[in-house]
Amino acid sequence: MMRRLSLEQRRAELIDAAIRVIARDGLATASTRAITAEAGMPLGAFHYVFTSREELISAVIEQVTDEERLAAWFEANLIGEPASLTDILVAGLDAYLRLLETDPGREQALLEVAMHAVRHDQPAVRAQWATYHRAALASLDHAAELAGVRWVEPVERLARSLTASLDGLTIAWLTDRDSEAARAHIRFIARSFAALAVPVVPAAQAPQAPQAPPEHPGGHGREDTAC
Amino acid sequence: MMRRLSLEQRRAELIDAAIRVIARDGLATASTRAITAEAGMPLGAFHYVFTSREELISAVIEQVTDEERLAAWFEANLIGEPASLTDILVAGLDAYLRLLETDPGREQALLEVAMHAVRHDQPAVRAQWATYHRAALASLDHAAELAGVRWVEPVERLARSLTASLDGLTIAWLTDRDSEAARAHIRFIARSFAALAVPVVPAAQAPQAPQAPPEHPGGHGREDTAC
DNA sequence: CCGAATGTTGGACGATCGTCCAAATCGGCT
DNA sequence: AGCCGATTTGGACGATCGTCCAACATTCGG
Numbered sequence: 001m002m003r004r005l006s007l008e009q010r011r012a013e014l015i016d017a018a019i020r021v022i023a024r025d026g027l028a029t030a031s032t033r034a035i036t037a038e039a040g041m042p043l044g045a046f047h048y049v050f051t052s053r054e055e056l057i058s059a060v061i062e063q064v065t066d067e068e069r070l071a072a073w074f075e076a077n078l079i080g081e082p083a084s085l086t087d088i089l090v091a092g093l094d095a096y097l098r099l100l101e102t103d104p105g106r107e108q109a110l111l112e113v114a115m116h117a118v119r120h121d122q123p124a125v126r127a128q129w130a131t132y133h134r135a136a137l138a139s140l141d142h143a144a145e146l147a148g149v150r151w152v153e154p155v156e157r158l159a160r161s162l163t164a165s166l167d168g169l170t171i172a173w174l175t176d177r178d179s180e181a182a183r184a185h186i187r188f189i190a191r192s193f194a195a196l197a198v199p200v201v202p203a204a205q206a207p208q209a210p211q212a213p214p215e216h217p218g219g220h221g222r223e224d225t226a227c
Numbered sequence: 228m229m230r231r232l233s234l235e236q237r238r239a240e241l242i243d244a245a246i247r248v249i250a251r252d253g254l255a256t257a258s259t260r261a262i263t264a265e266a267g268m269p270l271g272a273f274h275y276v277f278t279s280r281e282e283l284i285s286a287v288i289e290q291v292t293d294e295e296r297l298a299a300w301f302e303a304n305l306i307g308e309p310a311s312l313t314d315i316l317v318a319g320l321d322a323y324l325r326l327l328e329t330d331p332g333r334e335q336a337l338l339e340v341a342m343h344a345v346r347h348d349q350p351a352v353r354a355q356w357a358t359y360h361r362a363a364l365a366s367l368d369h370a371a372e373l374a375g376v377r378w379v380e381p382v383e384r385l386a387r388s389l390t391a392s393l394d395g396l397t398i399a400w401l402t403d404r405d406s407e408a409a410r411a412h413i414r415f416i417a418r419s420f421a422a423l424a425v426p427v428v429p430a431a432q433a434p435q436a437p438q439a440p441p442e443h444p445g446g447h448g449r450e451d452t453a454c
Numbered sequence: 455c456c457g458a459a460t461g462t463t464g465g466a467c468g469a470t471c472g473t474c475c476a477a478a479t480c481g482g483c484t
Numbered sequence: 485a486g487c488c489g490a491t492t493t494g495g496a497c498g499a500t501c502g503t504c505c506a507a508c509a510t511t512c513g514g
Binding site (some may be wrong): 031032033044046047052075094 | 470471472473474475
């Protein structure tokens with residue numbers, strides 16, 4: 001029975017079920033039996049699709065790219081009104097925080113799986129890190145374009161800092177569940193990045209020393225006024 | 228046999244052994260047998276000291292406060308030479324990064340145990356978070372005093388941001404092991420915090436609007452010159 | 455120096471794990 | 485319709501887990 005599902009469908013459903021189980025009860029309780037039960041499949045279906053539990057975990061890492069974070073970021077700035085870079089960054093970060101508040105277990109699951117991979121599956125964690133990096137790059141480019149600014153530091157560096165800042169934001173909120181403090185931290189992050197951008201002047205297309213930018217103001221556009 | 232060890236000594240040695248095992252092979256492999264073997268004790272010694280494995284994990288969380296991070300931070304600024312706030316913060320953060328580079332497994336162990344506690348032992352993780360917060364507070368006060376500045380935002384908020392930034396720094400390095408990029412991120416963090424401090428002027432003890440500080444320069448003292 | 459009390463231990467137990475495989479089931483072809 | 489090869493499955497297996505406890509060792513009052 002159940003011939004109706006193709007191998008790829010079974011594989012995808014098992015991965016989804018695994019994510020739900022890990023989000024609900026943690027990686028330790030995500031046994032082959034728990035996952036197949038969650039997916040409504042017989043136990044034998046597991047090793048019919050995956051050769052081992054480790055392979056399923058690697059598949060989870062590959063599957064769960066940062067698409068949600070990126071989507072939340074971009075959707076947050078759909079409103080076409082012109083805004084300061086700080087506001088744009090705050091909107092993007094706040095969109096991610098709402099995502100985190102909506103489904104904390106999922107983000108915690110991603111963290112648990114990533115930490116597992118750091119120990120036991122270095123290639124997978126490198127790939128996931130690269131995906132995160134691309135998402136951060138796209139977010140920074142998008143924000144700079146919206147605000148009409150350019151970054152005064154290599155955007156590659158800034159992308160890594162943004163990824164690290166997102167992880168820090170996530171861990172802190174998962175630990176104390178203090179959304180108000182998290183939003184204060186978001187403003188801190190946004191202002192920190194905004195301090196590293198300058199308005200793009202159409203005249204100055206000329207090359208400029210990449211390092212040692214010639215004095216850049218703390219912010220730009222609408223100056224930050226409060227906390 | 229082995230009557231020589233008191234209950235407290237056994238307890239402490241089991242906790243240390245557990246940390247070593249978790250640091251080496253992860254929380255999942257830290258079984259009662261692995262821990263007692265690491266400690267050079269018979270299996271029975273485990274439930275002679277702890278009532279359950281969960282109790283041991285909680286004890287690990289309580290034991291491993293942030294004393295190492297704090298110690299590294301303060302020792303980094305023992306050299307009494309006057310320095311800019313940015314340099315002081317960089318020195319403290321770099322000291323922590325060296326700690327992380329020296330013993331990555333240990334910091335990863337703390338993260339794994341903390342994530343476990345977020346799911347299964349909320350009180351323990353709250354206590355650990357409070358300890359982290361106190362350490363961050365002390366670090367910020369220490370840095371401000373050394374640099375002769377005061378923070379223009381509530382130091383409580385800044386302490387939480389510092390804790391989150393440290394966690395983000397840790398996760399990023401554990402993931403890509405890129406020490407150079409991590410040090411660039413450290414400079415980013417240091418400058419971000421330095422932007423939120425103003426020189427303390429002995430004359431101006433007068434109250435000042437805590438929020439909306441009257442325009443503060445991006446940095447202070449020695450202006451940041453490069454990346 | 456010897457029982458009794460205390461402290462200590464290694465093996466036993468039931469549960470659960472990942473993995474495997476022989477049997478059951480199903481879809482298509484004659 | 486009835487058989488056959490491919491697909492699917494639930495139970496079996498050995499390993500390992502946390503926990504417990506009867507047996508062992510040690511100490512000490514007498």
